[in-house]
Every structure is written in C-alpha cells, then in structure tokens.
Amino acid sequence: MEESVVVLLPGLALLFLGLLLRLFRLRVAAAVGRLGAVIWRQLGARLHFPLDHSERPxxxxxxxxxxxxxxxxxxxxxxxxxxxxxxxxxxxxxxxxxxxxxxxxxxxxxxxxxxxxxxxxxxxxxxxxxxxxxxxxxxxxxxxxxxxxxxxxxxxxxxxxxxxxxxxxxxxxxxxxxxxxxxxxxxxxxxxxxxxxxxxxxxxxxxxxxxxxxxxxxxxxxxxxxxxxxxxxxxxxxxxxxxxxxxxxxxxxxxxGQLWFETPLPPPYRWALLIYQKLQLSRYATTLSSVMDVEAALRCSSLRDFEEALFCSKGTGKAGGTEQPAPLDWEGYWEKNEPLRxxxxxxxxxxxxxSWDDPLRGDPRTSLPxxxxxxxxxxxxxxxxxxxxxxxxxxxxxxxxxxxxxxxxxxxxxxxxxxxxxxxxxxxxxxxxxxxxxxxxxxxxxxxxxxxxxxxxxxxxxxxxxxxxxxxxxxxxxxx
The missing domain is CATH 3.40.50.1820 (Alpha/Beta hydrolase fold, catalytic domain)
Known part of the structure; x- marks a missing residue:
C-alpha cells in the first residue's frame, strides 16, 4: 500500500502543480482583462468618450x-x-x-x-x-x-x-x-x-x-x-x-439633426467622418464648384461648418431635387431638414x-426624445x-x-x-x-x-x- 502511494506521489504532485498553474493563468488573465478595461475607460474619459450605462434594456x-x-x-x-x-x-x-x-x-x-x-x-x-x-x-x-x-x-x-x-x-x-x-x-x-x-x-x-x-x-x-x-x-x-x-x-x-451637428463629437470620430466626407466631396469638386464653395468646405474643421458650406453657402439653388429660391441660412436649413419636423x-x-453608450449620438438625456x-x-x-x-x-x-x-x-x-x-x-x-x-x-x-x-x-x-x-x-x- 505504501509503495502504491509512493508511486502515485509524482503524478499527484504534477496534477496539483497543473491545477495551480491553470488557476494562476485564469487569475492572471482576469486581472489583465480588468486592467485593460480600466485603462480603456481612462483613455475614453481623456478623449471625452461617453461611458457605458449599467441599466438593462x-x-x-x-x-x-x-x-x-x-x-x-x-x-x-x-x-x-x-x-x-x-x-x-x-x-x-x-x-x-x-x-x-x-x-x-x-x-x-x-x-x-x-x-x-x-x-x-x-x-x-x-x-x-x-x-x-x-x-x-x-x-x-x-x-x-x-x-x-x-x-x-x-x-x-x-x-x-x-x-x-x-x-x-x-x-x-x-x-x-x-x-x-x-x-x-x-x-x-x-x-x-x-x-x-x-x-x-x-x-x-x-x-x-x-x-x-x-x-x-x-x-x-x-x-x-x-x-x-x-x-x-x-x-x-x-x-x-x-x-x-x-x-x-x-x-x-x-x-x-441641428443639435447633433452643433455638438462636437469626440476628436477621433470627428476627424474620421470629416476626412471621409472630404474625400467623397473631392471626387466631384469640379461639378459642384458651380453651386457651392468646394474649397471652403474642404478647409472645414467641424461637421457643422462642413454641412453649412455644402448647403448654406452661395449659389445653393438645388439639393436633392428640391428647388430653393435663395440660399438657406443655418436656421432655415434645419427648418426644412430636421428629422422630427x-x-x-x-x-x-x-x-x-x-444604446446608452452610443459615442456618436451624444448624451441620451438630451439627444433622445x-x-x-x-x-x-x-x-x-x-x-x-x-x-x-x-x-x-x-x-x-x-x-x-x-x-x-x-x-x-x-x-x-x-x-x-x-x-x-x-x-x-x-x-x-x-x-x-x-x-x-x-x-x-x-x-x-x-x-x-x-x-x-x-x-x-x-x-x-x-x-x-x-x-x-x-x-x-x-x-x-x-x-x-
């Protein structure tokens, strides 16, 4: 009996060691995950990202x-x-x-x-x-x-x-x-x-x-x-x-719409959207130059200025098939285009x-009707x-x-x-x-x-x- 126990001791020791290592790895992985989540939230706070909400759907x-x-x-x-x-x-x-x-x-x-x-x-x-x-x-x-x-x-x-x-x-x-x-x-x-x-x-x-x-x-x-x-x-x-x-x-x-354009987005999203839209606009710069100031739009540094340059600047007579008697100002533009008008x-x-944590929509307390x-x-x-x-x-x-x-x-x-x-x-x-x-x-x-x-x-x-x-x-x- 004693000899059997002695023979099994190395195997039991290896099994015990394996369980300890596995538990250690799980704890390390959990700790790394928690640390990563904390760092990500801190980075989001620095960049003015909205934090997630704990309430259930x-x-x-x-x-x-x-x-x-x-x-x-x-x-x-x-x-x-x-x-x-x-x-x-x-x-x-x-x-x-x-x-x-x-x-x-x-x-x-x-x-x-x-x-x-x-x-x-x-x-x-x-x-x-x-x-x-x-x-x-x-x-x-x-x-x-x-x-x-x-x-x-x-x-x-x-x-x-x-x-x-x-x-x-x-x-x-x-x-x-x-x-x-x-x-x-x-x-x-x-x-x-x-x-x-x-x-x-x-x-x-x-x-x-x-x-x-x-x-x-x-x-x-x-x-x-x-x-x-x-x-x-x-x-x-x-x-x-x-x-x-x-x-x-x-x-x-x-x-x-107006509130969304007037509220600055977190910088990474704002610049990504601006660059993407400017690339799209540059494809038709020659065609659109007769009805809008394309150069001014390409120089804009905010989504509001970009939208205003496209549709509220000089010579904007048509948009989306709708005739306009005169160029619209910013307030007049949203009287015609507010989604809930x-x-x-x-x-x-x-x-x-x-979702509560939508980073592009803004504060749900003001952006959700x-x-x-x-x-x-x-x-x-x-x-x-x-x-x-x-x-x-x-x-x-x-x-x-x-x-x-x-x-x-x-x-x-x-x-x-x-x-x-x-x-x-x-x-x-x-x-x-x-x-x-x-x-x-x-x-x-x-x-x-x-x-x-x-x-x-x-x-x-x-x-x-x-x-x-x-x-x-x-x-x-x-x-x-």
Missing amino acids: QLISKPSALARYLLQHCGSLARPSLVPWPWSDPHIQTLHSQAWPVGDSSGEVSFARDLLELRDGGVVALDWAVATPRDQGKPRAPSATPSILIVVPNCWGGLTLHVLRLCRLALAQGFYPVVFHRRGQGGCPLVTPALQQFGDPADLIEAVSYIRCRHPSSALVAVSEGSGAGLLLSYLGECGSSSYLKAAVCLSPIFH DVDEVAVPVLCLS FDLFRSSPYFLLVLTGCGGHCGLGAGGRGEPCWSHAATLEYFRVVGEFLRAEERGGLGGGGLLPRRRTSTQLPRRRRGTVLRRDRTTPTTAPPTDQPDLPDLFQWHRSYTR
Missing part, C-alpha cells in the same frame, strides 16, 4: 395594443444578446460595425443595381441583395410575394459591414433587401450638380414609389442606420398616411433601437445598456447581431398584428386611429406626382412584373 412607449403585442410575441426585444468584453465596449462595437473592412466572407452579399433617374435628371442607386457567395447556384425556396426591406444607410454613404450582415440575414429569412444610395454615394454617379440634404426625402419618395410599382403585391418595410434615420423619419413625416411602408426600424438613430404626421409603427415615445402610439424605443453606434450586440467572430434579429422579428410580428387588427381579432382595441391604418394603395399628398415627359423607359421591366407606369428611367448593372 427597456422598452419605452405609450401603452398600446401594439406595445403589449410586441412584449408577448417579439422575444428578441426581451432577450438582447450581450457579448463579453472587449466586444461589448461601445467603441469596439462602433468601429467593428461602421469601419471594419466589408470584403470578408462573413458579411459579403451580391447585389444587382438599378440606377433610377429622377424628375430633375439626377440619379440614385438601388442595390438589390440577390445572394450570398455560398448561396449562389443553389435553388431558393419559392416565394411569390416576399416583403421588400428598404435599407437606408448613414448619410455619409458608406456601405458598412453592419448593412451587409443585415442584408444577409434578411435574405436567409425570406425578405428581399434593397439598399438605397443617395446621389454621388455608394458608387452612384453624380450626374447633376446637386447633393441631397440631410433630411430632404424627395429622392427617397421617388425611389419608394418605383419599388412599389415594381412589386405592387409585396409589403414594404424600411430600416435606417445611424444618421440615415434623418432621411427615413423625414420621409415618414412628409408622406404621413400616404406612405407605402407598413413599418420601420431606426438603428442608433440621430433624432435632432413633421413627426405628428407619421402613420406607421416605428421601432428605434439605441423620450416625450415622443411616451406620447405617440407610433413610436417605440428599445434602449440597451451597451452596444455603441449600430453595434447593438454584434460579436467579433461572425455571430448574428442582436439588433438584426430583433429588427426582422419586429417586422414579422407587426405584420401579424396588422393582419389581426384588420380582421378585428384584437378585441377592438386597435393599434392606432382607423384613419391611419389603411393598407390600401395610398393617395399622395404635397404634390409628389412623379410623371415624366419621356414616354418610354430606357429598359423594359422584368417579364414577371406588371407593366410600369411612365414614371421612371432606370438601368440595371451588377456589382460586387
């Missing part, structure tokens, strides 16, 4: 039948996907979703492009997501009338990894995504000396009408990314009950997903404790993003709710006033008739689509 809305229905049937909103540090850091989430290279196979999607000529001769691009590389050549399940998901990127025009992953997940769940690109952005040519103002929905109105003509039997829903919410919210307010959309989602939205006219349910969510039955806010700007649960190894899953589930649940309401299956409570819940083809208001002088489109519509009215000129090309 919450739904802020006016009590309504839709809010109750979402809490009962939309599980993603109640169970947000939290990721561990360092991926949960708001700045890593922001950089990963907005600045990460889009060429990796985890987020790449193939697109077919429509170039849509507008009433004033300008051109916008519609990128239809058709397949992921690994799905090409595989038969897809037949779907007669898939829901069309209109994606409005941020106002700087970059096609981010966040948008690509959303399109990929939407394709997998049976949606038909299409990305709207403004004039001169996303590879769309700038054929007229006019850029689109921050909240001018004229181009988007024409694009949505064109999509409706191509797919009259499909439900239309829309999602915006970051500052793209300024355009989507302006569209919903401008069209009101005549909007073709059934529902909308805003991911990390910018609600108060016509918020009382919004007539479709809008879900906003945001809490009174709007508590008073309007059309607006719902899901506020998470962490997530950065448009990250909202994105992991670092290709894991599905929580905000994407929540967005698509929300559209499905809202569709079920509206169908049940039309059948009178919700006990007569209803979501909203009956005058605003019609799902028939709406009547346009505010003079948005889109007839053109030309008599034939440059390219015939697809054979499986009904004949299009004489409204649009379009051309298809293939990208990516």
Whole structure:
C-alpha cells in the first residue's frame, strides 16, 4: 500500500502543480482583462468618450395594443444578446460595425443595381441583395410575394459591414433587401450638380414609389442606420398616411439633426467622418464648384461648418431635387431638414433601437426624445445598456447581431398584428386611429406626382412584373 502511494506521489504532485498553474493563468488573465478595461475607460474619459450605462434594456412607449403585442410575441426585444468584453465596449462595437473592412466572407452579399433617374435628371442607386457567395447556384425556396426591406444607410454613404450582415440575414429569412444610395454615394454617379440634404426625402419618395410599382403585391418595410434615420423619419413625416411602408426600424438613430451637428463629437470620430466626407466631396469638386464653395468646405474643421458650406453657402439653388429660391441660412436649413419636423404626421409603427453608450449620438438625456415615445402610439424605443453606434450586440467572430434579429422579428410580428387588427381579432382595441391604418394603395399628398415627359423607359421591366407606369428611367448593372 505504501509503495502504491509512493508511486502515485509524482503524478499527484504534477496534477496539483497543473491545477495551480491553470488557476494562476485564469487569475492572471482576469486581472489583465480588468486592467485593460480600466485603462480603456481612462483613455475614453481623456478623449471625452461617453461611458457605458449599467441599466438593462427597456422598452419605452405609450401603452398600446401594439406595445403589449410586441412584449408577448417579439422575444428578441426581451432577450438582447450581450457579448463579453472587449466586444461589448461601445467603441469596439462602433468601429467593428461602421469601419471594419466589408470584403470578408462573413458579411459579403451580391447585389444587382438599378440606377433610377429622377424628375430633375439626377440619379440614385438601388442595390438589390440577390445572394450570398455560398448561396449562389443553389435553388431558393419559392416565394411569390416576399416583403421588400428598404435599407437606408448613414448619410455619409458608406456601405458598412453592419448593412451587409443585415442584408444577409434578411435574405436567409425570406425578405428581399434593397439598399438605397443617395446621389454621388455608394458608387452612384453624380450626374447633376446637386447633393441631397440631410433630411430632404424627395429622392427617397421617388425611389419608394418605383419599388412599389415594381412589386405592387409585396409589403414594404424600411430600416435606417445611424444618421440615415434623418432621411427615413423625414420621409415618414412628409408622406404621413400616404406612405407605402407598413413599418420601420431606426438603428442608433440621430433624432435632432441641428443639435447633433452643433455638438462636437469626440476628436477621433470627428476627424474620421470629416476626412471621409472630404474625400467623397473631392471626387466631384469640379461639378459642384458651380453651386457651392468646394474649397471652403474642404478647409472645414467641424461637421457643422462642413454641412453649412455644402448647403448654406452661395449659389445653393438645388439639393436633392428640391428647388430653393435663395440660399438657406443655418436656421432655415434645419427648418426644412430636421428629422422630427413633421413627426405628428407619421402613420406607421416605428421601432428605434439605441444604446446608452452610443459615442456618436451624444448624451441620451438630451439627444433622445423620450416625450415622443411616451406620447405617440407610433413610436417605440428599445434602449440597451451597451452596444455603441449600430453595434447593438454584434460579436467579433461572425455571430448574428442582436439588433438584426430583433429588427426582422419586429417586422414579422407587426405584420401579424396588422393582419389581426384588420380582421378585428384584437378585441377592438386597435393599434392606432382607423384613419391611419389603411393598407390600401395610398393617395399622395404635397404634390409628389412623379410623371415624366419621356414616354418610354430606357429598359423594359422584368417579364414577371406588371407593366410600369411612365414614371421612371432606370438601368440595371451588377456589382460586387
């Protein structure tokens, strides 16, 4: 017996030593992680980054039948996907979703492009997501009338990894995504000396009408990314009950445009956005020099000065297809472009997903319109404790993003709710006033008739689509 114990002693000693080393490594790793988090927070404080918030996600809305229905049937909103540090850091989430290279196979999607000529001769691009590389050549399940998901990127025009992953997940769940690109952005040519103002929905109105003509039997829903919410919210307010959309989602939205431009961003983000926009502007410097002072814009050192130089300087007569009698001053510009200027006219349910620690939005106590969510039955806010700007649960190894899953589930649940309401299956409570819940083809208001002088489109519509009215000129090309 004693000899057996002696023989086992070396093995037991090695096992005990291994356990000690493993425990030591775990403690060292935990200590290094805590030290890294402390250093990162101190660096963020030095650079005036907002700190994360400890509160759990919450739904802020006016009590309504839709809010109750979402809490009962939309599980993603109640169970947000939290990721561990360092991926949960708001700045890593922001950089990963907005600045990460889009060429990796985890987020790449193939697109077919429509170039849509507008009433004033300008051109916008519609990128239809058709397949992921690994799905090409595989038969897809037949779907007669898939829901069309209109994606409005941020106002700087970059096609981010966040948008690509959303399109990929939407394709997998049976949606038909299409990305709207403004004039001169996303590879769309700038054929007229006019850029689109921050909240001018004229181009988007024409694009949505064109999509409706191509797919009259499909439900239309829309999602915006970051500052793209300024355009989507302006569209919903401008069209009101005549909007073709059934529902909308805003991911990390910018609600108060003027306040956002007047509040300085942390220096790394401010300079990154300025340099990117100046590079885009320099491509069209010759064309735009006739309507704006391009040299003054390229010398700007703040986002406010840059926006003011583009749209409030000498000779700005057109922007986004809208005629202006005279150049606008800064206050007049925001009277026309503030995202919430016509918020009382919004007539479709809008879900906003945001986080306390968004480094681009600013202080949530002043940048989020809490009174709007508590008073309007059309607006719902899901506020998470962490997530950065448009990250909202994105992991670092290709894991599905929580905000994407929540967005698509929300559209499905809202569709079920509206169908049940039309059948009178919700006990007569209803979501909203009956005058605003019609799902028939709406009547346009505010003079948005889109007839053109030309008599034939440059390219015939697809054979499986009904004949299009004489409204649009379009051309298809293939990208990516």
